[in-house]
């Protein structure tokens with residue numbers, strides 16, 4: 228062995244200098260696989276599954292815990308778990324609470340990959356998937372049978388924006404002993420507190436508004452006390468892992484969520500109201516507008532609206548004509564996801580169960596970013612000329 232090969236010592240790193248602790252406002256990014264036990268006996272406890280602390284990196288270190296604790300507080304939950312993406316939070320939560328022979332009631336407007344996971348993966352394990360209307364309320368009782376294990380909602384749906392009657396659904400679910408889960412990414416826990424309304428698990432694609440800069444993929448599930456132990460067992464067995472750098476970014480995003488979300492809300496309302504006044508526009512589908520079919524439910528449960536909504540044109544334009552309009556836009560990027568500082572657009576027709584009146588028409592979905600609202604409106608106005 229040569230000399231000076233001991234660069235990698237095995238002393239743990241301390242956070243002090245000049246005899247003083249180094250303190251910052253934000254948590255440090257603690258990254259690691261091995262967690263050192265203070266005493267040999269602690270390691271024995273860990274081997275017996277009795278160690279009260281974190282015994283390995285996959286259980287989440289201090290940065291993950293800081294993020295999860297902040298999420299839990301804002302969701303009014305019992306425990307929160309970070310996942311490497313929103314879809315990972317969804318699929319893992321569904322896995323945690325289903326077994327062979329169960330039936331899931333899946334709202335028809337859920338995020339496409341959520342439905343794909345149910346149909347392509349859960350069915351392999353003999354879980355039955357039944358779609359329920361996107362605007363469902365107390366009628367959910369018609370779908371419930373002895374195998375119904377959970378109800379999965381997305382309100383509003385992130386493409387077609389129907390609202391479900393959470394209180395009516397929860398009342399029936401609780402009576403029947405069925406778990407209720409909601410994808411709450413559109414409103415974030417700032418504008419909707421699902422657990423306060425009786426939902427058992429609230430899921431966030433933190434990727435969206437909480438991170439807010441389109442540069443991180445991360446998800447989070449927050450569970451109430453009733454289902455916390457079952458979820459904890461799943462989580463610690465599967466050893467899912469969201470990396471500390473992403474949790475740090477997510478926690479940082481959470482600090483400024485309120486100001487950003489209010490700016491998204493204000494600008495989106497202005498764009499939506501302007502669209503409503505345009506001759507070529509048919510419907511503006513935004514839960515915060517009086518014209519939305521479930522606006523009263525939205526007003527009852529939500530304290531605000533984010534910046535994602537859609538509109539349709541009066542004419543049923545072909546994809547080629549929609550492309551003429553879209554390609555002349557300067558301010559809107561074409562891309563999936565939403566909730567970031569840059570405005571984005573998608574456009575495609577949707578089919579839905581329930582009272583859906585836009586069949587066959589392209590739904591133009593806008594994620595209103597943090598640009599100047601007048602610039603966004605001017606851009607849309609200019610591009611509308613391509614359709615006239």
Ligand SMILES: Cc1ncc(COP(=O)(O)O)c(C=O)c1O
Nearest residue numbers: 312313314338385412432434564
């Ligand atoms: C409503 C909704 N839920 C979940 C997801 C998945 O989130 P992620 O992109 O973090 O996997 C998306 C992504 O677009 C979404 O729109």
